[in-house]
Amino acid sequence: MTSKKITVTFAPGAFDSFEGTQEELDNLMAEIVQMAESGELMEQGELVDFDQLIEDDSEIADHLTGFMSNTSTRILQ
Numbered sequence: 740m741t742s743k744k745i746t747v748t749f750a751p752g753a754f755d756s757f758e759g760t761q762e763e764l765d766n767l768m769a770e771i772v773q774m775a776e777s778g779e780l781m782e783q784g785e786l787v788d789f790d791q792l793i794e795d796d797s798e799i800a801d802h803l804t805g806f807m808s809n810t811s812t813r814i815l816q
Contacts, residue, residue: 745775756802 774780
């Protein structure tokens with residue numbers, strides 16, 4: 740059985756609220772890519788019910804909603 744290779748692309752601004760050093764961010768991004776390549780990301784991933792997220796943690800839901808609505812208008816220089 741052949742599985743489709745997952746490509747990881749980080750959206751502009753995906754780590755804007757990251758609090759850490761550039762080295763820590765680089766390590767985090769490398770770990771995410773490695774987990775995708777090994778299949779661990781898909782094995783351990785969980786679907787998120789957005790309606791339930793709104794009830795459980797409205798602050799995170801608001802942040803994600805704002806992030807998703809701003810990605811198409813973001814200008815990088």
